[in-house]
Amino acid sequence: xxxxxxxxxxxxxxxxxxxxxxxxxxxxxxxxxxxxxxxxxxxxxxxxxxxxxxxxxxxxxxxxxxxxxxxxxxxxxxxxxxxxxxxxxxxxxxxxxxxxxxxxxxxxxxxxxxxxxxxxxxxxxxxxxxxxxxxxxxxxxxxxxxxxxxxxxxxxxxxxxxxxxxxxxxxxxxxxxxxxxxxxxxxxxxxxxxxxxxxxxxxxxxxxxxxxxxxxxxxxxxxxxxxxxxxxxxxxxxxxxxxxxxxxxxxxxxxxxxxxxxxxxxxxxxxxxxxxxxxxxxxxxxxxxxxxxxxxxxxxxxxxxxxxxxxxxxxxxxxxxxxxxxxxxxxxxxxxxxxxxxxxxxxxxxxxxxxxxxxxxxxxxxxxxxxxxxxxxxxxxxxxxxxxxxxxxxxxxxxxxxxxxxxxxxxxxxxxxxxxxxxxxxxxxxxxxxxxxxxxxxxxxxxxxxxxxxxxxxxxxxxxxxxxxxxxxxxxxxxxxxxxxxxxxxxxxxxxxxxxxxxxxxxxxxxxxxxxxxxxxxxxxxxxxxxxxx
Numbered sequence: 001x002x003x004x005x006x007x008x009x010x011x012x013x014x015x016x017x018x019x020x021x022x023x024x025x026x027x028x029x030x031x032x033x034x035x036x037x038x039x040x041x042x043x044x045x046x047x048x049x050x051x052x053x054x055x056x057x058x059x060x061x062x063x064x065x066x067x068x069x070x071x072x073x074x075x076x077x078x079x080x081x082x083x084x085x086x087x088x089x090x091x092x093x094x095x096x097x098x099x100x101x102x103x104x105x106x107x108x109x110x111x112x113x114x115x116x117x118x119x120x121x122x123x124x125x126x127x128x129x130x131x132x133x134x135x136x137x138x139x140x141x142x143x144x145x146x147x148x149x150x151x152x153x154x155x156x157x158x159x160x161x162x163x164x165x166x167x168x169x170x171x172x173x174x175x176x177x178x179x180x181x182x183x184x185x186x187x188x189x190x191x192x193x194x195x196x197x198x199x200x201x202x203x204x205x206x207x208x209x210x211x212x213x214x215x216x217x218x219x220x221x222x223x224x225x226x227x228x229x230x231x232x233x234x235x236x237x238x239x240x241x242x243x244x245x246x247x248x249x250x251x252x253x254x255x256x257x258x259x260x261x262x263x264x265x266x267x268x269x270x271x272x273x274x275x276x277x278x279x280x281x282x283x284x285x286x287x288x289x290x291x292x293x294x295x296x297x298x299x300x301x302x303x304x305x306x307x308x309x310x311x312x313x314x315x316x317x318x319x320x321x322x323x324x325x326x327x328x329x330x331x332x333x334x335x336x337x338x339x340x341x342x343x344x345x346x347x348x349x350x351x352x353x354x355x356x357x358x359x360x361x362x363x364x365x366x367x368x369x370x371x372x373x374x375x376x377x378x379x380x381x382x383x384x385x386x387x388x389x390x391x392x393x394x395x396x397x398x399x400x401x402x403x404x405x406x407x408x409x410x411x412x413x414x415x416x417x418x419x420x421x422x423x424x425x426x427x428x429x430x431x432x433x434x435x436x437x438x439x440x441x442x443x444x445x446x447x448x449x450x451x452x453x454x455x456x457x458x459x460x461x462x463x464x465x466x467x468x469x470x471x472x473x474x475x476x477x478x479x480x481x482x483x484x485x486x487x488x489x490x491x492x493x494x495x496x497x498x499x500x501x502x503x504x505x506x507x508x509x510x511x512x513x514x515x516x517x518x519x520x521x522x523x524x525x526x527x528x529x530x531x532x533x534x
Contacts, residue, residue: 002373002374003398003400003432003435003483004373004374004375004397004398004399004400004483005372005373005374005397005398006370006372006374006384006386006395006396006397007395007396007397008386008388008393008394008395008396009393009394009395009396009487009489010392010393010394011394011396011428011487011489011493012489012491012492012493012494012495012501014437014439014448015436015437016437016439016448017448017500020447020448020499020500021499021500023104023447024104024498024499024500025499027101027104027105028101028102031096031100031101031105031109032105032107032108032109033096033100033105033108033109033110034108034109034110034111035087035089035094035096035110035111035112035113036110036111036112036113036123037112037113038112038113038114038123039123041067042066042123042126042127043064043065043066043067043122043123043126044064044065044066044067045062045063045064045114045122046062046063046065047062047084048060048061048062048142049061049062049063051135051160051161051164053138053156053157053160054156054160057138057143057144057145057157058143058144058145059135059136059137059138059143059144059145059157059160059161060083060135060136060141060142060143061083061133061134061135061136061161061165062083062084062133062134062135063131063132063133063168063170064114064122064125064126064131064132064133064134065126065131065132065170066126066131069169069170070170071169071170071171071172071173072129072130072131072170072171072172073129073130073131073171073172073174073175073176073199073324073328073329074130074131074132074133074165074166074168074170074171074174074175074176075120075125075130075131075132075133075175075176075177075178075324075328076132076133076134076135076161076162076165076175076176076177076178077116077119077120077133077134077135077177077178077179077183077186078134078135078136078137078157078158078161078177078179078183078186079116079117079118079119079135079136079137079140079179079182079183079186080136080137080139080140080147080149080182080233080236080238081116081117081118081140081141081182081232081233081236082116082117082136082140082141082235082236083116083119083134083135083136083141083142084116084141084142085097085116085117085141086113086114086115086116087113087115088113089113094113097117099117100308102228102503102504103444103445103503104444104445104446104447105306105308105309105445106305106306106309106347106441106445106447107305107306107309107310107313108309109306109308109309109312110312111124111312112124116134118179118180118181118182118183118308118311119134119179119180119183120132120178120179121312122134124317128321128324128325129329130324130328131170131171133161133165135158135161137154137157137158137186138153138154138157139236139237139238140236140237145237146237146238146239147236147237147238147239148238148239148240149238149240149242149259150185150189150210150242150259151189151258151259152189152258154186154189155186155188155189155190155192155193155261156189156190156193157190158177158186158187158189158190159190159193159195159198160195161190162175162177162190162195162196162197162198163195163196163197165197166195166196166197166198167197171197173197174197174199174328175197175198175199176198176199176200176201176202176324176327176328177190177191177198177200177201177202178201178202178204178320178324179202179204180204180205180206180307180308180311181204181205181206181281181282181307182206183204183206184202184203184204184205184206184273184282184286185206185207185208186206187201187203187206188203188206188208188261188263188266188289189261189262191266191268191270192261192262192263192265192266193265194265194266194267194268198268199268199269199327199328200268200269200270200271200323200324200327200328201266201268201269201270201271202270202271202320202323202324203270203271203272203273203286203289204273204311205273205274205275205278205281205282205286205307205311206282206285206286206289207281207282207284207285207286207289208260208261208263208285208286208288208289208292209256209259209260209285209288210242210256210259210260211246211252211256211259212252212284212285213281213282213284213285214226214280214281214285215242215246216246216250216252216457217280217284217454217455218425218454218455218456218457218469218470219250219455219456219457220424220426220455220456220457220507221246221247221250221507221508222246222280222505222506222507223243223506223507223508224496224503224504224505224506224507225280225281225444225504225505225506226242226243226246227243227504228504229243230242230243261289263289263292263293263294264292264293264294265294266293266294266295267294267295267296268295268327269295269296269297269298269323269326269327270290270293270295270297270298270299271298271299271301271319271320271323271336272286272287272289272290272293272298272299272300272301273286273300273301273302273303273310273311273316274286274287274290274300274301274302274473275302275303275304275305275307275310276302276303276304276342276344276452276472276473276474276475277303277304277305277306277307277440277441277442277443277449278307278442278443279442279443279449279452279453279472279474280442280443280444280453280502280505281443281444283472283473284410284470284472284473287300287358287473290358291358297335298338299323299335299336299337299338299339299340300338300339300340300358301316301319301336301340302339302340302341302342302475303316303342304342304344304347304349304440304441304474304475305441306441306445307445319336319340322334322336323336337354337355337356338354338355338356338357338358339354339355339356339357339358339360340352340354340355341353341354341355341360341408341475342475343406343408343475343476343477344440344441344475344476344477345431345438345476345477345478345479346431346438346439346440347439347440347441347447350477351477358409359408359409359410359473359530360408360409360532362532363406363408363409363530363531363532364530364531364532364533365528365529365530365531366528366529366530366531367526367527367528368399368484368526368527368528368529369519369524369525369526370384370397370415370517370519370525370526370527371384371519372384374397374398374399374400375397375398375399375484375486375527376399379521379524379526380519380520380521380525381520381521382520382521383518383519383520383521383523384518384519384520385516385517385518385519386516386517387514387515387516387517388488388489388490388514388515388516389490389512389513389514390419390421390423390424390489390490390491390509390510390511390512390513390514390515391490391491391509391512393489394487394488394489394490394493395487395488395489395517396485396486396487396488397485397486398432398483398484398485398486399483399484399485400481400482400483400484401478401479401480401481401482401483401484402480403480403533403534404477404478404479404480404534405477405478405531405532405533405534406475406476406477406478406531406532406534407451407474407475407476407478407484407529407530407531407532408474408475408476408530408532409473409474409475409530410452410470410471410472410473410474410530411429411452411454411470411471411474411527411528411529411530412468412469412470412471412527412528413427413454413468413469413471413486413526413527413528414466414467414468414469414524414525414526414528415466415467415469415488415517415518415525416464416465416466416467416517416518416519416523416524416525417458417464417465417466417467417515417516417517417518418463418464418465418515418516418518419458419460419461419513419514419515419516420513420514420515421460421510421511421512421513422457422458422459422460422510422511423457423458423460423490423510423513423515424455424457424458424490424491424507424508424509424510425455425456425457425458425467425469425488425489425490425515426453426454426455426488426489426490426491426492426493426507427453427454427455427456427469427471427486427487427488427489428450428451428452428453428454428471428486428487428493429450429451429452429453429471429474429484429485429486429487429527430450430451430484430485430486430487431450431451431476431478431482431483431484431485432482432483432485433479433481433482433483434481440476442502443502443505444502444503444504444505446494446501446502446503446505448494448500448502449502450487450493451474451476451484452471452472452473452474453471453472453493454469454470454471454472455469455507456468456469457510464516464518464523466523466524484529486527488517490509490510490513490515491507491509491510492505492506492507492509
């Protein structure tokens with residue numbers, strides 16, 4: 001039987017777990033994070049500068065500026081984690097935020113001691129001629145009030161911060177917002193309000209729809225990262241907890257819709273980072289945000305590396321600097337490419353190139369049909385099926401690339417399914433080379449990830465019915481002879497062990513039962529991939 005033919009599988013068991021566990025333990029003990037001192041005389045810090053918002057609530061900001069007092073453009077960020085939660089030096093060296101130890105760091109990370117969690121480095125900003133402003137959101141740190149995460153009120157607060165910064169004596173009237181993850185997310189609604197003084201946004205890995213991108217992708221509840229993230233906000237005064245809201249609001253409703261920013265209203269130039277290694281959290285929403293932007297000058301910067309190592313790394317900083325100089329300083333830097341495309345054939349980079357659009361114009365949607373001999377460009381001529389236990393088993397089927405190809409963009413899976421109970425359908429696409437599983441960089445620093453993953457909650461129904469599963473975006477090169485393998489199961493595809501699984505990601509399985517996948521004449525079953533031929 002060919003390796004491509006349909007077969008039983010247990011996708012949560014993949015080779016390499018033992019070696020990965022050892023590397024994780026080393027990384028926990030000594031994460032590759034370097035904290036640097038601030039050069040003497042470079043900057044002064046104005047702590048807890050008060051800003052009164054439109055409803056009278058006082059927010060507080062730390063302002064890092066050159067000592068000469070000359071007005072300059074401002075790089076601003078706002079977040080719920082506490083702007084004063086900075087590295088400190090102890091007898092054994094620098095203390096760093098816990099996530100750098102909890103989550104694997106695939107490459108060295110370096111920033112100054114004034115750098116808040118996922119914020120721009122103030123030293124980098126001042127060295128490039130800008131003022132850095134780091135604000136506590138409402139209810140966080142030293143700011144007053146009670147926060148409402150992802151809300152219109154939060155968007156108004158950040159817009160008020162932008163307009164305040166633009167009028168200060170140390171600002172020349174030009175402001176950009178910048179930051180990673182939540183510090184990216186908090187920019188969307190503010191920029192859509194078009195505050196005076198806002199000249200550009202740098203949105204580095206920030207989703208646009210909390211329900212669809214993180215809390216319940218495909219209707220499947222996330223219950224791992226969300227627990228830890230909520231615990232990290234225990235000192236922040238909040239009107240609601242997103243983890244509790246997810247439990248009590250399983251269906252998409254007006255509340256979830258109210259948290260979605262009107263990205264199409266944003267007109268300022270935008271540099272958006274969309275990471276293929278963050279499928280569980282930011283990939284879909286970041287790229288969707290780029291696609292929906294109203295900005296005439298917008299850029300998508302893709303990668304598949306570590307979140308923080310990339311943001312603070314030399315290549316990203318080079319392009320961030322060029323983008324900000326162009327729009328804050330009226331510099332002579334040429335516009336960045338519309339899309340910086342980073343292609344991988346493993347955890348290592350295969351190539352980087354400029355593209356004019358996302359997905360690239362030459363990425364042709366191609367259907368690989370399920371058949372009794374494997375995935376095939378030709379539809380099945382004979383009926384087939386595969387049954388598995390939703391807790392203990394799974395299914396696999398493959399396609400061997402006849403030539404060098406790239407798969408660049410999101411994928412979609414159509415399956416006729418029959419289930420004995422409500423089904424949590426989890427699907428993944430893998431790369432196998434010479435009979436070996438090829439790992440990729442994934443969310444939360446996971447180093448054994450698949451090419452991409454998709455989720456779908458399938459309600460209990462009688463008989464066979466077709467379902468469509470959206471799989472996240474990727475950019476992957478296959479050599480001739482490589483196997484693209486589709487896996488399907490009724491549970492999350494990795495173990496929960498924090499040393500071998502994709503900690504802290506977790507999606508509780510549905511009720512135990514059986515599921516049967518069908519294909520053949522009259523029953524369309526295929527994986528649609530965006531294929532670029534060499």
